[in-house]
Amino acid sequence: MSARSASPLYPAAMLMLLAMLLPPPGAAADVERGQLLYENHCVECHDGRAHYRENRRASSLAEVRQWVVKWSATLQLQWSADERGDVAAYLYQRYYQSAQ
Numbered sequence: 083m084s085a086r087s088a089s090p091l092y093p094a095a096m097l098m099l100l101a102m103l104l105p106p107p108g109a110a111a112d113v114e115r116g117q118l119l120y121e122n123h124c125v126e127c128h129d130g131r132a133h134y135r136e137n138r139r140a141s142s143l144a145e146v147r148q149w150v151v152k153w154s155a156t157l158q159l160q161w162s163a164d165e166r167g168d169v170a171a172y173l174y175q176r177y178y179q180s181a182q
């Protein structure tokens with residue numbers, strides 16, 4: 083395709099971007115940034131109560147992450163995958179991990 087040959091750096095740039103957006107499993111999440119994002123955008127409805135109630139819906143990090151994806155989309159926050167991962171890591175460490 084001519085569009086591709088016109089910009090040979092494009093695939094490489096996309097790969098680098100993807101690598102930045104999708105940290106490998108186990109990569110250190112920035113929990114502090116996750117906390118800040120959460121406190122700035124999410125506490126207006128639930129200040130943690132939704133996360134330690136008995137019948138809470140999430141239990142694994144993956145499930146917490148799905149909720150973060152859902153709510154950040156609902157609030158139209160335009161968070162990057164990285165930022166969503168940080169918030170999920172923060173919530174998981176703070177409210178979910180210790181309960182297991």
Ligand code: HEC
Nearest residue numbers: 123124126127128132133138139140146149150153154169
């Ligand atoms: C408009 C109010 C509101 C806002 C704002 C909100 N939430 Fe929630 N959240 C809820 C309610 C209500 C629930 C309970 C589940 C449901 O009914 O959807 C919930 C559930 C959750 C859960 C699952 C808790 C569990 O284990 O049962 C997570 C995780 C979560 N929210 C994260 C977030 C994050 C992250 C944000 C900010 C991006 C956010 N929420 C913003 C109302 C809100």
